[in-house]
Amino acid sequence: MTREAQTRLMNLFSRVIAVHPDWRIGQIVANVAWCARGPSNEADWEVSDEEFLAAAEAHLAHQQPQTKTA
Numbered sequence: 001m002t003r004e005a006q007t008r009l010m011n012l013f014s015r016v017i018a019v020h021p022d023w024r025i026g027q028i029v030a031n032v033a034w035c036a037r038g039p040s041n042e043a044d045w046e047v048s049d050e051e052f053l054a055a056a057e058a059h060l061a062h063q064q065p066q067t068k069t070a
Contacts (some may be wrong), residue, residue: 001049006052012056019063032056 001008001015016028023031030044036055037043 005049005053009054009056012053014059015060016056019060032059035059 013025013028016032017023020028032052032055033044033047034040035058036047036051040046
């Protein structure tokens with residue numbers, strides 16, 4: 001993984017954490033890997049860096065800003 005890809009990934013992790021503050025790091029990895037590869041025991045081991053980045057970006061693109069009502 002290039003330094004640029006690592007920086008992109010860390011930025012994406014920060015954004016996913018902001019959207020899902022209750023997810024643990026392992027959950028982020030597993031959930032994004034499943035988004036990329038589908039639900040399987042091997043998804044987190046088999047997903048490529050490029051697939052992982054694309055899945056994280058796609059996941060964030062589909063998140064709706066949550067509004068609180070009083």
